[in-house]
Amino acid sequence: MPATDNVRIAPAEGKLGVLIPGMGAVTSTFIAGLEAIKAGWAKPIGSLTQMATIRLGKRTEGRSPRIKDFVPLAGLNDLVIGGWDIFDDNVYEAALKAGVLERPLLEKVKEPLSAIRPMKAVFNQDYVRRLDGPNVKKGGTNMDKARLLIEDIENFRKSSSASRLVMIWCGSTEVFHRSSDVHSTLEKFERGLESDHPEIAPSQIYAYAALKSGVPFANGAPNLTTDVPALLDLARDRQVPICGKDFKTGQTFMKTLISPGLKARMLGLTGWFSTNILGNRDGEVLDDPGSFKTKEETKLSALEYILQPDLYPDLYKHFDHVVRINYYPPRGDAKEGWDNIDIFGWLGYPMQIKIDFLCRDSILAAPLVLDLVLFLDLAQRAGMKGIQEWLSFYFKGPMTAPGLYPEHDIFIQLMKLKNTLRWMRGEELITHLGLEYYD
Ligand SMILES: NC(=O)c1ccc[n+]([C@@H]2O[C@H](COP(=O)([O-])OP(=O)(O)OC[C@H]3O[C@@H](n4cnc5c(N)ncnc54)[C@H](O)[C@@H]3O)[C@@H](O)[C@H]2O)c1
Numbered sequence: 001m002p003a004t005d006n007v008r009i010a011p012a013e014g015k016l017g018v019l020i021p022g023m024g025a026v027t028s029t030f031i032a033g034l035e036a037i038k039a040g041w042a043k044p045i046g047s048l049t050q051m052a053t054i055r056l057g058k059r060t061e062g063r064s065p066r067i068k069d070f071v072p073l074a075g076l077n078d079l080v081i082g083g084w085d086i087f088d089d090n091v092y093e094a095a096l097k098a099g100v101l102e103r104p105l106l107e108k109v110k111e112p113l114s115a116i117r118p119m120k121a122v123f124n125q126d127y128v129r130r131l132d133g134p135n136v137k138k139g140g141t142n143m144d145k146a147r148l149l150i151e152d153i154e155n156f157r158k159s160s161s162a163s164r165l166v167m168i169w170c171g172s173t174e175v176f177h178r179s180s181d182v183h184s185t186l187e188k189f190e191r192g193l194e195s196d197h198p199e200i201a202p203s204q205i206y207a208y209a210a211l212k213s214g215v216p217f218a219n220g221a222p223n224l225t226t227d228v229p230a231l232l233d234l235a236r237d238r239q240v241p242i243c244g245k246d247f248k249t250g251q252t253f254m255k256t257l258i259s260p261g262l263k264a265r266m267l268g269l270t271g272w273f274s275t276n277i278l279g280n281r282d283g284e285v286l287d288d289p290g291s292f293k294t295k296e297e298t299k300l301s302a303l304e305y306i307l308q309p310d311l312y313p314d315l316y317k318h319f320d321h322v323v324r325i326n327y328y329p330p331r332g333d334a335k336e337g338w339d340n341i342d343i344f345g346w347l348g349y350p351m352q353i354k355i356d357f358l359c360r361d362s363i364l365a366a367p368l369v370l371d372l373v374l375f376l377d378l379a380q381r382a383g384m385k386g387i388q389e390w391l392s393f394y395f396k397g398p399m400t401a402p403g404l405y406p407e408h409d410i411f412i413q414l415m416k417l418k419n420t421l422r423w424m425r426g427e428e429l430i431t432h433l434g435l436e437y438y439d
Helices: 025-038 089-099 102-109 109-116 142-160 186-194 202-212 229-237 251-264 279-285 289-307 361-381 389-393 410-424
Strands: 016-020 080-086 162-169 217-219 240-243 268-278 318-326 336-344 352-359
Touching: 016 142, 016 202, 016 361, 025 080, 025 102, 025 109, 025 361, 080 142, 089 102, 102 109, 142 162, 142 186, 142 202, 162 202, 162 361, 186 202, 186 229, 202 217, 202 229, 217 361, 217 389, 229 240, 240 318, 240 361, 251 268, 251 336, 251 352, 251 410, 268 289, 279 289, 279 318, 289 318, 336 361, 361 389, 389 410
Parallel strands: 016 080, 016 162, 162 217, 217 240, 268 318
Antiparallel strands: 268 336, 336 352
């Protein structure tokens, strides 16, 4: 008997507009890849929505459709993209500067990439000290700027003929700041926008504009952004899904693969030293201690949550965890992430694990942008609002309901994501109990 959906999911009809604040390395790599995939020159490698299957029912049933055939996602040909940046380079020029992709591929996608030129950004150098650019909205209060962003969103909606929109922050990492009184209610936040309150960051102005416009918002950077009561309330009031934060790509991705394994085997940890060298613009921004602090917070938190030192004091109570990012221009986007992991086993005997991940940041991040855009749109059409914890899979610092600790273990995150999709479509959740096979 076919399953009945637990939620009503509106069909993915018409175009899906993708609005991106920050059109640098990640964004240009995402868009170039999308064009290459649409043209049939590349496969969507790294994208769960495009490549992964989902098992339904019992193992004996042999039902494993692709995720994209199981839930109604927007098609790649229906995506239309716009965005903002403080530099006015079109996406082709931005891709050339980012230096992630090779010239022959970029020449092949030059036309569609050159056609996307960033709108004027809302920017405040207090939040990204290492950058300054000419393509910014000038004059007026932050509330005036929020209104201009709302206008940009509506103009894009019309000019692109999009029937639905999503916004995903791929802008720089902002300086560390905490939720404060001005973020505590929507009313105070709006007064803060009027008075240019210094604790309101540009990413929060974009998020406010998106949520006010009923547009789902994902945060690819570790910025505070929507992690404040005023914007969480706004998302729920407007029935808009949100998720974040900080794409889980290179080193933290490795951490969330290795540490659940160590814990599964009850092996102890005395220390985890992580260092990175990277030379792209992101690396330059993170060279500023204020922006690095924001990144450090999300990078450090994963291990604590996965290893649960309070539950396992003999194994994890006093481990040292150090994370460094070194800006080293010759490397460009081809980052190198080293990990030295000091562990101990039976009778406390020490052992070491060394990882040297020669990764490419934007190559790892681009498919996550695609998946997040498609899943957020699905969530919106399914009437799911507020924090989408099932999308934790994609983030270094998953957003959760206040008072709830985040789930960092990538395998639990994947199970949660797939069970959410099964739940949406009224399929049985998979518990991996499996006793029935032996009855
Ligand atoms: N690549 C990865 O693996 C990865 C992983 C996790 C998080 N991130 C985060 O994603 C973001 C993008 O990374 P990237 O490598 O593309 O960086 P990038 O520096 O190449 O691009 C960021 C762009 O944002 C623009 N920008 C900054 N402030 C802006 C504003 N207020 N409005 C509009 N544009 C603004 C910058 O001009 C720049 O072009 C960074 O915050 C990074 O930390 C990346």
